[in-house]
Amino acid sequence: MIKTDIIDHIVRELINAERERLEVNKFVDEFPELDMELAYEVQERLIETKCKEGNAKVTGRKLGLTSRAKQEMMGVHEPTYGVLLDNMQLFEGEKISLEPLIHPKIEPEIAFIFNKEVKGPIVTVTDILAATAYIAPAMEIIDSRYRNFKFTLPDVVADNSSSSRYLISDRLTPVSDIDIRLMGMVFKKNGEIVTTSAGASVMGHPARAVAWMVNRLVKKGQSIKPGEVVLSGALSEAFSIESGDHFSVSFDRIGSVEASFTN
Ligand code: 0L1
Ligand code: MG
Numbered sequence: 001m002i003k004t005d006i007i008d009h010i011v012r013e014l015i016n017a018e019r020e021r022l023e024v025n026k027f028v029d030e031f032p033e034l035d036m037e038l039a040y041e042v043q044e045r046l047i048e049t050k051c052k053e054g055n056a057k058v059t060g061r062k063l064g065l066t067s068r069a070k071q072e073m074m075g076v077h078e079p080t081y082g083v084l085l086d087n088m089q090l091f092e093g094e095k096i097s098l099e100p101l102i103h104p105k106i107e108p109e110i111a112f113i114f115n116k117e118v119k120g121p122i123v124t125v126t127d128i129l130a131a132t133a134y135i136a137p138a139m140e141i142i143d144s145r146y147r148n149f150k151f152t153l154p155d156v157v158a159d160n161s162s163s164s165r166y167l168i169s170d171r172l173t174p175v176s177d178i179d180i181r182l183m184g185m186v187f188k189k190n191g192e193i194v195t196t197s198a199g200a201s202v203m204g205h206p207a208r209a210v211a212w213m214v215n216r217l218v219k220k221g222q223s224i225k226p227g228e229v230v231l232s233g234a235l236s237e238a239f240s241i242e243s244g245d246h247f248s249v250s251f252d253r254i255g256s257v258e259a260s261f262t263n
Pocket of ligand 2: 062063064065107109142234
């Protein structure tokens, strides 16, 4: 198959899997030419198609595989990135239906909200912080379209880094005077602590993960735009979600956010 046909085929399969709540097998076995470069091309086409066919709009971006634990599990040394759309956004207080999801998991994150454009290729932690209006507690719901969350790195990049939904607290905090690395985090499931962590678990500094992404986006002529949000990567492993579950993430200094799930 020629390259454009491979891209079209994978995009169709992934969109169909999400729409029909089906798991698909990873694509690298069928298409050995699916390397990281081609995978990001698939991701771009996937997002373009979702925007066109689903009338969706880009609201920001996300980092994936930022924790050493997840990278070691995949045998990689770098994170991935993906795109956030307006139809992925959830709001505080709403009951979240699991009905449209395949096998969702939830993870605690720190959201960055930008009020200036940030463009690579040599963006640093300081540049990211200078362009950040606010940070906020957040949770990401990931929902890989692959069977049993089994994939290679190019597969997961093609699948928009397992993006599904995201929830950001309404409480926004200016980033100045906060050392995000030292911000403690407590993650609870149904009232019990399931994990604790700190900002530094995301590549030493969550803004470093964001800078890494911005410096790669420039190769595609892309940047973070004012008003966009970036989920900077999970501070822990992800937890499976079942109907009736209630999760909360609380951070030192910036507050908390909660999510309740139903059928
Ligand atoms: O946001 C994430 O860290 C998910 C990245 C993709 C890997 C996964 O689905 O676990
Ligand atoms: Mg995530």
